[in-house]
Amino acid sequence: MTATHQALWVDRRGTFRVGPAPTPTPRPGELVVEAHAVALNPVDAMPGVARRFVYPWLRLPTVLGTDVAGTVVAVGEGVSRFRIGDRVVGFASGQERFRNDPAHGAFQHVVVLAADLTAHVPDEVALTDAVVLPLALTTAAAGLFEPDQLGLPLPVGTPVKAGDERDETVLVWGAATSVGNNAVQLARAAGYRVVATASPRSAALVLGLGASAVVDYRGRSAVDEVVAALEGHTLAGTVAIGAGSLSRTIRVARRTQGTRRVASAYPSPVTAVRRQLARPYGVRVSAIWGGSPARSAVGPAMFRDVLPVALAHGRYRPSPPAEVVGEDLASIPAGLERLRGGVAARKLVVRLRRDPDPR
Ligand SMILES: NC(=O)c1ccc[n+]([C@@H]2O[C@H](COP(=O)([O-])OP(=O)(O)OC[C@H]3O[C@@H](n4cnc5c(N)ncnc54)[C@H](OP(=O)(O)O)[C@@H]3O)[C@@H](O)[C@H]2O)c1
Known part of the structure; x- marks a missing residue:
């Protein structure tokens, strides 16, 4: 009989149901991980119709979720960096076009991860904290480092x-x-x-992460204030996140010296129009896909080279702070509902304990 574990399945209508899934064995280059924590992202909280628009290739029912932290329970051929029992965090790529496989979705007790997109978690970092990282990290890294985005040089160790x-x-x-x-x-x-830019409630957090100046994005003079903060410095590029970010960052780029590249993590139907309108002013707009590092050199550079060292030396903070909103797979839909209402500088996380499959 095939071994099974419990997974949170989503169907075509966006309805969630906890049920069994076949427990996988790793292929070359893969790990199988017992999930102890998963994090919730806005893309998981989309209604079914929107999901079909963002992931038109997705075969349903499937298992959603990108952020998983847990312990390694099986190691595939050719993987030398990990051992059974290691504490890890990784990018679950089940929804990506090249994968399209529920076994690689995060919202289940046993998850397949690509070893290249997995990092060790030091003992002093809780798995419920580390799990806030994967998709937010790859999205930021895509914007900053992919050659077709800002194309900045990767951090060294x-x-x-x-x-x-x-x-x-x-x-x-x-x-x-x-x-x-x-x-x-x-x-x-x-x-x-x-x-x-951040609103005053989050300014201290952002300064604590290393920003030199924080401007309130909601103010009428936000663009002028950002231009003033950039004065005397060369702009290496802009990452635009959040509603209204693209139009305003284009205005900033037009008024500053340096690279007029804007990488947008908030692509919308008007992004293509804005891209055309910005071009005569020398502003190059690109749309970020947070999963692209899973297929490029940027993902392995983050999970293999940058993150493990930086976490071990306390130089990288799993941020924003995790808020644990549930203790089992069944609590994920309520967490997603809460996420739809908006969160402020918090990552919603669900802690998991493996239930023996009741069958
Ligand atoms: N393209 C991709 O592949 C990709 C991947 C991941 C996420 N995203 C997108 O990136 C965005 C952020 O996702 P997330 O999970 O990082 O968000 P999040 O953690 O849920 O963001 C919460 C924060 O958003 C800020 N915010 C709200 N409205 C804003 C606005 N109009 N402009 C700037 N900041 C605003 C608030 O900051 P204050 O506290 O300062 O008010 C709030 O603290 C979402 O639109 C998401 O869909 C895209």
């Missing part, structure tokens, strides 16, 4: 010493978001000065 920083600035608009928290930290790790 060692921290940039004061005085050795680049004389260039990255603008992170919407820095209080999960993606923004990672964009600030990664840009700093790559040696850039960071100017950010």
Whole structure:
């Protein structure tokens, strides 16, 4: 009889149901992980119709979720970096077009991960904290480092010493978001000065992650204030996150010296129009896909080279802070409902304990 474990399935109408899934064995280059924590992302909280628009290839029913942390229970051929029992965090790629496989979705007790998209979690970091990272990290890294986005040089393992920083600035608009928290930290790790936007409730968090200046994005004068904060510095590129971020960051890029590249993590139907309108002013707009590092050199660079070292030395913060909103798979839909209502500088996380399959 095939072994099974419990998974949270979603169907074509967006209805969730906990039920059995076949327990996988890893293929070459893969790990199988027992999930102890999963994090919830806005993309998981989309209604079924919107999901079909964002993931038209997705075969349903499937298992959603991208962020998983747990312990390794099986190691595939050719994987030398991990052993059974290791504490890890990884990017579950089940929804990506190239994968389209429920076994790789995060919302279940046993998850398949690509070893290249998995990092060790040091003992002093809780799995419920580490799990806030994967999709927000890959989205920020895609925007900053993919050659068709801002194309910045990747961070090196060692921290940039004061005085050795680049004389260039990255603008992170919407820095209080999960993606923004990672964009600030990664840009700093790559040696850039960071100017950010966030509302006053989140300004201290964003400054604590390394931003030099924080402007309230909601103010009428936000664009002028950001331009002032950038004065005397060369702009290396902009990551635009959140509703209204693209139009305003294009206005900033037009008024500053440096690279007029804007990578948008908030692509909408008007993004293509804005991209065309910005072009005559030398502003190059690109749309970020957070899963692209799963197929490029950027994902392995993050999970293999940057994250494990930075976490072990306390140089990278799993941020925004986790808020545990449930203890089992069945509590995920209520957590997604809460996410739809909006969260402020928090990542909603569900802790999992493996239930023996009742069958
Ligand atoms: N393209 C991709 O592949 C991809 C991947 C992941 C996420 N995303 C998108 O990126 C965005 C952020 O997702 P997330 O999970 O990082 O968000 P999140 O953690 O849920 O963001 C919460 C924060 O959003 C900030 N915010 C709300 N409205 C804003 C606005 N109009 N402009 C700037 N900041 C705003 C608030 O900051 P304050 O506290 O400062 O008010 C709040 O604290 C979402 O639109 C999401 O769909 C895209």
